[in-house]
Amino acid sequence: MTAPATYKAVIDHTVVADHQKVRRWGWAHVVEHMVLRMRSYVSTMLLTGIGSPFLYLLGLGFGLGVLVDQGEGIEGVPYLTFVAPALVMATAMQVGAQENTYGVFGGFKWTNMFNAMRLSPVSPGQMAMGMQAGTLVRVVPMLGFYLVALVLFGIATPLRALAMLPIGLLLALAVGSAVMAWVATQKDDRGQLSFIERFVIVPLTLFSGTYFPLETLPGYLQPIGWISPLWHAAELGRAVMYDMAMSPLMWLVHIGFLASVAAIGAVLSVRVFRRRLDG
Amino acid sequence: MAQPVISARGLTKRYGAFTAVDGIDFDIAPGESFGFLGPNGAGKSTTMRMIAATSTRTDGTLSVLGLDANHHGPEIRAQLGIVPQGDMLDEELRVIDNLYVYGRYFGLPRAYVKARSEELLDFAQLREKRTARVDGLSGGMKRRLTIARGLINNPKVMLLDEPTTGLDPQARHVLWDRLFRLKEEGVTLVVTTHFMDEAEQLCDRLVVIDKGTIVAEGSPQSLIREYSTREVLEVRFGSARNEAAAGRLEGIGERQELLPDRVLIYADNGEQALQAVTERGLEPVTSLVRRSSLEDVFLRLTGRSLIE
Ligand SMILES: Nc1ncnc2c1ncn2[C@@H]1O[C@H](COP(=O)(O)OP(=O)(O)O)[C@@H](O)[C@H]1O
Numbered sequence: 001m002t003a004p005a006t007y008k009a010v011i012d013h014t015v016v017a018d019h020q021k022v023r024r025w026g027w028a029h030v031v032e033h034m035v036l037r038m039r040s041y042v043s044t045m046l047l048t049g050i051g052s053p054f055l056y057l058l059g060l061g062f063g064l065g066v067l068v069d070q071g072e073g074i075e076g077v078p079y080l081t082f083v084a085p086a087l088v089m090a091t092a093m094q095v096g097a098q099e100n101t102y103g104v105f106g107g108f109k110w111t112n113m114f115n116a117m118r119l120s121p122v123s124p125g126q127m128a129m130g131m132q133a134g135t136l137v138r139v140v141p142m143l144g145f146y147l148v149a150l151v152l153f154g155i156a157t158p159l160r161a162l163a164m165l166p167i168g169l170l171l172a173l174a175v176g177s178a179v180m181a182w183v184a185t186q187k188d189d190r191g192q193l194s195f196i197e198r199f200v201i202v203p204l205t206l207f208s209g210t211y212f213p214l215e216t217l218p219g220y221l222q223p224i225g226w227i228s229p230l231w232h233a234a235e236l237g238r239a240v241m242y243d244m245a246m247s248p249l250m251w252l253v254h255i256g257f258l259a260s261v262a263a264i265g266a267v268l269s270v271r272v273f274r275r276r277l278d279g
Numbered sequence: 280m281a282q283p284v285i286s287a288r289g290l291t292k293r294y295g296a297f298t299a300v301d302g303i304d305f306d307i308a309p310g311e312s313f314g315f316l317g318p319n320g321a322g323k324s325t326t327m328r329m330i331a332a333t334s335t336r337t338d339g340t341l342s343v344l345g346l347d348a349n350h351h352g353p354e355i356r357a358q359l360g361i362v363p364q365g366d367m368l369d370e371e372l373r374v375i376d377n378l379y380v381y382g383r384y385f386g387l388p389r390a391y392v393k394a395r396s397e398e399l400l401d402f403a404q405l406r407e408k409r410t411a412r413v414d415g416l417s418g419g420m421k422r423r424l425t426i427a428r429g430l431i432n433n434p435k436v437m438l439l440d441e442p443t444t445g446l447d448p449q450a451r452h453v454l455w456d457r458l459f460r461l462k463e464e465g466v467t468l469v470v471t472t473h474f475m476d477e478a479e480q481l482c483d484r485l486v487v488i489d490k491g492t493i494v495a496e497g498s499p500q501s502l503i504r505e506y507s508t509r510e511v512l513e514v515r516f517g518s519a520r521n522e523a524a525a526g527r528l529e530g531i532g533e534r535q536e537l538l539p540d541r542v543l544i545y546a547d548n549g550e551q552a553l554q555a556v557t558e559r560g561l562e563p564v565t566s567l568v569r570r571s572s573l574e575d576v577f578l579r580l581t582g583r584s585l586i587e
C-alpha cells in the first residue's frame with residue numbers, strides 16, 4: 001500500500017449534522033431505510049402482489065360467484081362486485097398487520113434497526129411514525145395491483161378503483177398502528193406473534209362481512225363486525241365502488257372509527273417506543 | 280482543564296432497586312482520550328448510554344457538549360459518534376448502505392452522505408467489501424464498519440464501548456491504529472474497556488470503575504506509580520503449595536498477593552526479590568519478572584482481577 005499524496009483529515013469540522021432538520025424529517029429517513037431493505041424481497045412482493053388478486057378474483061368469480069349469481073347476486077349486485085372491495089381492504093389489513101408484526105419486533109430484536117437509529121438524533125416517536133409511513137409505502141403497490149385487476153376484470157371503473165386507495169391506506173394505518181402498539185411491548189417471541197395472523201386477522205376477515213353481508217350472521221356475532229376495522233373499510237369500499245346506499249352519518253362513523261383506531265394506536269405506539277428505547 | 284466536553288457530578292442510574300451507576304464524578308477535556316476501566320457489570324455501558332442521552336439518569340448532573348443529557352438528546356447525538364458494545368449493524372443491508380442509511384439519520388444531504396460513505400469505507404479499510412452483506416463480515420470488519428458509521432456525522436466526540444472485545448490480537452491492532460489516527464486529529468475519545476492493555480494503549484487518563492463507583496483516577500502511569508510498584512515478581516510453587524510458600528515470603532518486596540495459581544510479589548526490583556525468595560530456601564517452579572500494569576492497580580484496589 002502507498003500512502004496518499006495529501007493527508008486528508010477524517011473529520012471535517014465544517015460539516016454539522018442538522019438536528020433541527022431531523023426533528024422535522026426523521027420519520028422520512030426511517031422510510032428511506034425501510035425502502036432500502038425492501039430491495040431484498042422485492043421479487044416475492046411482486047409475485048404475491050400480482051398473483052393473489054388474480055387467484056382470488058378468478059376463484060371467487062368462477063366458483064362462489066356463479067353459485068350466488070344464480071340467485072340475484074348480493075344486495076342487487078353481482079357477487080364479484082360485492083366481494084371485491086372487501087378483498088382489497090383485506091389485503092390492506094393483512095399487509096399493515098404483517099409489516100408491523102415482524103418489522104417492528106424484528107426492528108427491536110433481529111435487525112437492530114431501532115437500536116441503531118437510537119444512536120442518531122432520530123427520536124423513538126419518529127421511528128414509530130416512520131414505520132407506519134413505510135408500511136403505507138408497502139401497501140400502495142399491493143393495493144395498486146389489486147385495483148388494476150379490478151379494472152381489467154371489468155368490476156370497477158378506474159376512477160372508482162382509485163377512490164378505494166385512500167380507504168385502504170386508512171385501514172392499513174389503523175390496523176398497523178394497533179398491531180405496532182402491542183408488538184412493541186413484546187420482549188420475546190414464544191410464538192405469540194403468529195397469533196395476530198391466526199386469531200385476529202383471519203377471524204376478522206371471516207366475521208367482517210367480507211364474503212357475505214354482516215347481517216347474514218346471527219345477531220350475537222354481528223358486534224365482531226362493528227369493532228372490526230375491516231368491516232368499516234369494506235363498507236366504505238362498497239359505497240365507493242357500486243354506490244351501496246349509505247347515510248352521511250354512517251360515512252362519518254366508518255371514517256371516524258378507522259381514524260380513531262389509527263390515532264389511539266399511534267399514541268400508544270409512540271409511548272411504548274419511548275419507554276422501550278430508554279435504557 | 281479547558282472547558283470540559285463532558286462533565287458529570289453524582290451521576291447515578293438505578294434499575295428498580297438495583298444501582299448500576301452509583302454517584303460518579305468525572306470531567307473529560309476536549310481532545311483527550313479518556314477511559315473507563317472496569318470488569319463486566321461495573322456500569323461502563325450504562326454510563327456510556329447516559330452520555331449518549333439514550334438512557335435517562337436517575338440522579339446527579341451530566342452535561343455533554345454544554346447540554347443537559349436528559350433534555351437535549353437529539354442535539355447531543357447529532358454531535359457524537361457512538362460505537363455501542365454490540366455493533367447494531369443492519370446485517371441484511373450491504374456495507375455501503377449501512378453507512379448511507381445511518382448518515383441520513385443525521386439530516387445530512389443525500390449527495391454528501393454518499394460521498395462521505397465512500398471516504399469512510401477507505402478509512403475502515405473495507406473498500407473490497409463495499410457491496411457485501413454485513414452478515415458475511417468478520418468480527419473485526421464489523422467493528423471497523425461500526426466505527427466508520429459512528430464517524431459519518433463528523434463527530435467532535437467518539438464514544439467507544441469495548442471497542443476490541445471479542446477480536447483476535449491482529450484485528451485489535453488494526454482497530455487501535457484507526458483510533459490513534461482519530462486521536463492524532465484531536466477527536467475526543469471516550470473508551471470503556473476491561474482490558475488493561477487497551478486502557479494503557481488508548482487512554483491519556485482513565486477512571487477505574489467497580490460496582491458502579493470510581494475507585495481511582497489518573498493517567499495509566501500515575502495510577503501504576505501510585506497503586507503499584509515498578510515491577511512485579513510472579514512465582515508459582517504448584518497450586519497445592521502456593522499458600523504455604525506465601526506464608527514464608529513475609530517482608531520480601533512491598534506487598535504480596537496470593538492468587539490461586541501463583542503469588543505476586545510487588546517490588547521495585549523484581550530480580551532482587553527473586554533472589555530473596557531463593558535465599559529463604561524456596562524453589563518456585565516458575566518465576567517471571569514483569570512491569571506493573573493496570574491489572575495490578577485493579578487487584579490492589581478491589582482485591583479482584585479485571586477478567587474473571
Ligand atoms: N436495562 C437494564 N435493566 C436492569 N439492569 C441493567 C440494565 N442494564 C444494565 N443493568 C445492570 O447494571 C449493571 C451494569 O451493567 P453495564 O453498565 O452493562 O456494565 P458493564 O458495561 O460495565 O459491563 C449490571 O449488573 C447489569 O446487569
Ligand SMILES: [Mg+2]
Pocket residue numbers: 320323324325364440441
Ligand atoms: Mg458493557
